[in-house]
Amino acid sequence: MLKIRNIDAGYGKIQILHRTSLHIREGEIVSLIGANGAGKTTLLNVISGLHPLKGGSVMFQNREIQAMPPDRIVGMGLIQVPETDKIFPPLTVLENLEMGAYLRRLDRRALQSEIEKIHALFPILRDRGDRAAGTLSGGERQMLALGRALMGKPRLLMLDEPSLGLAPVIVAEMFGIIQSLNAMGTTILLVEQNAREALQISNRAYVMETGRIVLTGAGVELMSNEEVKRAFLGNDYKEKWER
Amino acid sequence: MPQLVKLFQFTLSGLTTGSTYALIAIGFSIIHNATGIVNFAQGEFVMLGGMFMITFYGYLKLPMAAAFVLSVFAVAIIGLLLEKTALRPSRSQEVLNLVMITVGASIFIKGLSMAVWGKSAMTLAPFSGEDPILILGAAIMPQSIWIFGITLAVVAALSAFFVKTRTGKAMRAVAASRRSAMLAGIPVNRMIALSFFLSGALGAVAGIILTPVTTISYDAGIMLGLKGFSAAILGGYGSMIGAVAGGLLLGVLESLGAGLVSSEYKDVLAFLILLIVLFFKPGGIFGKGASRRV
Numbered sequence: 001m002l003k004i005r006n007i008d009a010g011y012g013k014i015q016i017l018h019r020t021s022l023h024i025r026e027g028e029i030v031s032l033i034g035a036n037g038a039g040k041t042t043l044l045n046v047i048s049g050l051h052p053l054k055g056g057s058v059m060f061q062n063r064e065i066q067a068m069p070p071d072r073i074v075g076m077g078l079i080q081v082p083e084t085d086k087i088f089p090p091l092t093v094l095e096n097l098e099m100g101a102y103l104r105r106l107d108r109r110a111l112q113s114e115i116e117k118i119h120a121l122f123p124i125l126r127d128r129g130d131r132a133a134g135t136l137s138g139g140e141r142q143m144l145a146l147g148r149a150l151m152g153k154p155r156l157l158m159l160d161e162p163s164l165g166l167a168p169v170i171v172a173e174m175f176g177i178i179q180s181l182n183a184m185g186t187t188i189l190l191v192e193q194n195a196r197e198a199l200q201i202s203n204r205a206y207v208m209e210t211g212r213i214v215l216t217g218a219g220v221e222l223m224s225n226e227e228v229k230r231a232f233l234g235n236d237y238k239e240k241w242e243r
Numbered sequence: 244m245p246q247l248v249k250l251f252q253f254t255l256s257g258l259t260t261g262s263t264y265a266l267i268a269i270g271f272s273i274i275h276n277a278t279g280i281v282n283f284a285q286g287e288f289v290m291l292g293g294m295f296m297i298t299f300y301g302y303l304k305l306p307m308a309a310a311f312v313l314s315v316f317a318v319a320i321i322g323l324l325l326e327k328t329a330l331r332p333s334r335s336q337e338v339l340n341l342v343m344i345t346v347g348a349s350i351f352i353k354g355l356s357m358a359v360w361g362k363s364a365m366t367l368a369p370f371s372g373e374d375p376i377l378i379l380g381a382a383i384m385p386q387s388i389w390i391f392g393i394t395l396a397v398v399a400a401l402s403a404f405f406v407k408t409r410t411g412k413a414m415r416a417v418a419a420s421r422r423s424a425m426l427a428g429i430p431v432n433r434m435i436a437l438s439f440f441l442s443g444a445l446g447a448v449a450g451i452i453l454t455p456v457t458t459i460s461y462d463a464g465i466m467l468g469l470k471g472f473s474a475a476i477l478g479g480y481g482s483m484i485g486a487v488a489g490g491l492l493l494g495v496l497e498s499l500g501a502g503l504v505s506s507e508y509k510d511v512l513a514f515l516i517l518l519i520v521l522f523f524k525p526g527g528i529f530g531k532g533a534s535r536r537v
Contacts, residue, residue: 048425048426049425050422050425050426069430069432070425070426070428070431071425071428071429071430071431074426074427074428075428079426079428080426081426082422082423082426085420085422085423086423087423088415088416088419088420088423088424089419089420090415090418090419091412091415091416091419095412095415095416098409098412099412099413099416099424099427099429100427100428102409102413102427102428102429103428105409148427152427152428
């Protein structure tokens with residue numbers, strides 16, 4: 001579904017991504033894990049058309065998309081929920097959702113029924129409908145951002161740190177929602193620092209380090225990989241010492 | 244009570260010019276919100292509006308309504324062209340460079356207008372007669388009523404556009420966060436082009452309704468642009484209510500200053516107010532506070 005080949009990208013003279021390649025098949029949950037500054041967000045922005053690439057190609061549903069403007073990429077169903085800057089603070093919650101469906105040109109009734117679906121998934125957004133999105137809490141913002149992305153009918157949803165800054169209860173809920181979205185047919189690319197939960201729900205995963213993919217494999221497989229344990233699952237590693 | 248009547252008279256005429264400042268200020272705000280730049284060609288849009296109206300209505304004798312619509316449309320297209328041919332292709336998208344391009348465009352438009360319409364000031368007959376109407380002892384010209392009415396209609400229509408329509412909401416979304424708008428699938432470049440189109444139209448309306456009161460010449464744009472800019476700063480740059488309040492307030496203060504002190508200092512007063520605002524409340528009346536972390 002998504003095939004990325006040998007991407008080079010960076011800021012000015014500083015190269016961030018070095019010949020990065022990965023692919024995602026339809027229906028999968030794939031996670032991308034790596035430390036801060038590994039280039040995960042840059043990679044997502046290259047895919048979304050926000051960041052120019054210096055070399056390589058991005059194919060989505062067998063079409064090259066690396067030269068397309070961001071709105072056309074969204075129109076094809078490749079939608080990102082970014083880590084920062086994810087909502088429109090001065091617009092109301094309802095308007096934020098509506099903007100997620102901007103390209104679909106729905107009539108009033110169709111738009112209403114799409115919004116209903118989002119409300120069913122995140123009831124809190126119904127109560128907050130007329131409030132400015134900037135007044136929402138961190139967890140509510142994350143739900144709004146996800147809701148807005150779903151309004152665009154994504155085929156492949158790219159989530160950048162969806163659990164960041166959320167209370168543990170809500171994190172579990174968020175991962176549950178991601179799994180059920182996947183069960184309903186949305187392919188998912190998950191970028192996470194919360195490696196354990198991410199790997200648990202993923203079919204496959206990639207590990208990124210300073211702009212390079214250094215490891216790849218099935219989610220559960222990577223969980224038992226010594227290298228991954230050392231780098232990302234700190235607490236587990238302690239078990240080894242105690243043994 | 245003649246003193247009080249005089250004050251009332253000054254206030255009324257201040258509100259008249261203030262309305263047009265408000266329209267110019269909204270034009271500044273719309274472009275600023277979409278792009279982050281100050282468009283120094285905004286005043287030229289006003290001048291062009293007056294010039295086109297004189298051409299279509301005064302010379303070509305088109306019906307007034309048709310000439311009005313045609314003039315507004317013509318300047319809106321010029322706004323669009325400014326964005327598409329001068330700003331968009333610029334290799335640097337740095338704010339300061341883009342602002343300098345608008346300064347250049349302003350000089351270019353002014354020069355071209357001098358070649359087309361000549362150097363002398365031109366005027367337009369008021370839309371409906373010149374018999375003043377007396378209200379509470381103060382005289383109000385029918386053109387002033389046109390100016391209020393049209394400004395009110397334009398502001399109401401714009402407010403509805405930004406709150407009710409899909410495109411209007413998308414423009415607000417772009418103003419809130421350009422990056423977020425791109426990720427929502429909003430064609431940001433089209434929204435920016437639209438903001439120039441709208442600002443051109445707004446400037447043109449201001450020029451058309453103002454011309455019968457003040458006359459217009461090829462070099463009138465700079466002063467009108469600066470007045471609108473001051474009004475926008477006074478009200479809070481980027482805010483629509485702020486632009487309207489700032490425009491009206493600036494118009495009234497200017498008129499009171501001219502009437503009670505001396506008309507020599509009319510323009511000085513506007514910039515004095517601008518400086519005072521920048522010194523003491525840089526966010527303007529409706530601004531979001533002075534500090535912004537960068």
